Amino acid sequence: MKDKHLMPLLSHLMSMLLLYNPVDPLAFLVRQINEMINFRDDPDKPVPILFNDDDLANVFKGIDFMNRGSIDLKQYFKAMNTLGLNLDGFNRYPEVDEDNRIECKVFVYEA
Incomplete structure (x- = not known):
C-alpha cells in the first residue's frame, strides 16, 4: 500500500x-x-485542484485567529x-518576513 501511495x-x-x-x-x-488518470497520462492537461485560492485564504484565516496577517512556521506546517x-509535498522553507512569519499570500502560493 505504501509503494502505491x-x-x-x-x-x-x-x-x-x-x-x-x-x-x-x-x-x-x-x-x-x-481526471487523475488523464493528468498522469498527459502532463499537459491541467492539474486537478482540491482547494482554490479563496479556500486557502480561509484556511489561513482560521489559523491566524489573532488576525496578525501572518503565521509562524509551526502553524504553517500544521496547516x-x-x-x-x-x-x-510542500516547501518546508517558505518566504518569511522580518519576524520569521509567513504572510497569507505566501501561504496560498505554497499550498
Whole structure:
C-alpha cells in the first residue's frame, strides 16, 4: 500500500467528498479518479485542484485567529498537514518576513 501511495490517494478523495458534498458520491469519485488518470497520462492537461485560492485564504484565516496577517512556521506546517500534504509535498522553507512569519499570500502560493 505504501509503494502505491494508496493512503494519500484515499485522503485526497475523502477531502474532495467532504469539500464538494456531491449528490452522487460514486459518480463524483469516478470523475475525480479519471481526471487523475488523464493528468498522469498527459502532463499537459491541467492539474486537478482540491482547494482554490479563496479556500486557502480561509484556511489561513482560521489559523491566524489573532488576525496578525501572518503565521509562524509551526502553524504553517500544521496547516499544510491539515491540507493533506506530507513533508515532501510542500516547501518546508517558505518566504518569511522580518519576524520569521509567513504572510497569507505566501501561504496560498505554497499550498
